[in-house]
Structures are given as structure tokens and as C-alpha cells.
Amino acid sequence: MKPVHVRRHTRPIFATHALTAGAPRGEHILAARYRKARHGFLVLDEVLGDGEYVFLSVEAIYATRGDVYFYDTEDLIRRKGALVRTQDIASTEEWEQFLDTWYSVYDADLSAYSPAGVRRMIAKDEELSIAFRRLQETRDALTLGGKEAIDYLHQYKVPWPMGPKSNTTELLVPKRLALSEAAGVYVVE
DSSP states (O other): OOOOOOOOOSSSOOEEEEEEEEEEOSSSEOOOOOSSSSOTHHHHHHHTTTTGEEEESSSSOOOOSSEEEEEEHHHHHHHHHOOOSSOGGGGSHHHHHHHHHHHHHOOGGGGGOHHHHHHHHHOOOOOHHHHHHEEEHHHHHHHEEEEHHHHHHTTSSSSSSOOOTTGGEEEESSSSSOOOOOSSEEEOO
């Protein structure tokens, strides 16, 4: 097996969060569970337990207009217990399989239900329960913490290579993230 060369970076690896133009402003970015208004796509995230986290993109900017806040990934992992998700769970085959199974069992969109309602419906249907367990296993396999997360981030050269997996790496910060902790802000006009 060929040894992996770890390159020290000349700058921190950044994670970004975009607040789009017109979005409500406050001192913190809040995880979905702690926001007053939620949209349907987040229901499955909440059922998976991801509603407890603020999601940041690693070394990527996804905004058309607004303010993009830059955070040091290593600092957030060490200080706040942030996790690295090596791939966006919504881009996995298991996510698609769960949704296909959901729509084969129920006519209504997930957004029509609360997270508790979705959990009850999963518990009622064996096929849906199996698809959900597979989705949970995939989420767990894609999620890293502590030194393992930092080592994973340092496997890549900065800027990260473009590709289907590199641009979907996420940093998950528990509960809330202060805007004042950002290393910088970039305005996308």
C-alpha cells in the first residue's frame, strides 16, 4: 500500500455558509430545529437527526446573492465538536431509495408531515423502515469527527479539486454558529 502524503496548507481549510439576500439576519446561524420557519425538504433531515446542526460547505460557495461567511474548519471541529460529512446525504443512492419507497407507500409529500409524523409512518411500514435504516447507516458511514475529520480534510490540496464528491463535503456544527466567529465575509452581488 502506498503511503498517503499529507500536505500542510498555507491557509486554513474554510467552510462557508451563505445568507442569501433578503434572509432574516441575527447574531447566529441556527440549526433547522431551532428556526421558527422550516421548509419541507428539511423534514427528512430532522428525522435523520441532522436538524440539530448548522451545515456549511467545505471549500465551496453556493450563493447567487448575499453574504458568504468563512469559518476555519479545524477550529470548529476542535472547539465546537463539528463533524465532517464526506458527501451530502441527499446526493446518495440511499436517499433516493428512501424517497422512492416513501412515494410508493404514501401519496403525500414529506413536507405535509411533521418530523414526528414521518417517524410514526416509517415505524408502520416495514419496507420504509428498512430503507430508512439503510439511509441512517449511510449517514453514519459518511460522518467523521475529531482527528479523523481533520485528517480527512487534509488529504486534499487547497483549493479542493472539482468533482462530484469534493464539492459536496459538509461541515456540521451543533445548534448554532455566531456570525462574529467568521474569519471573513464575502458579499456576492
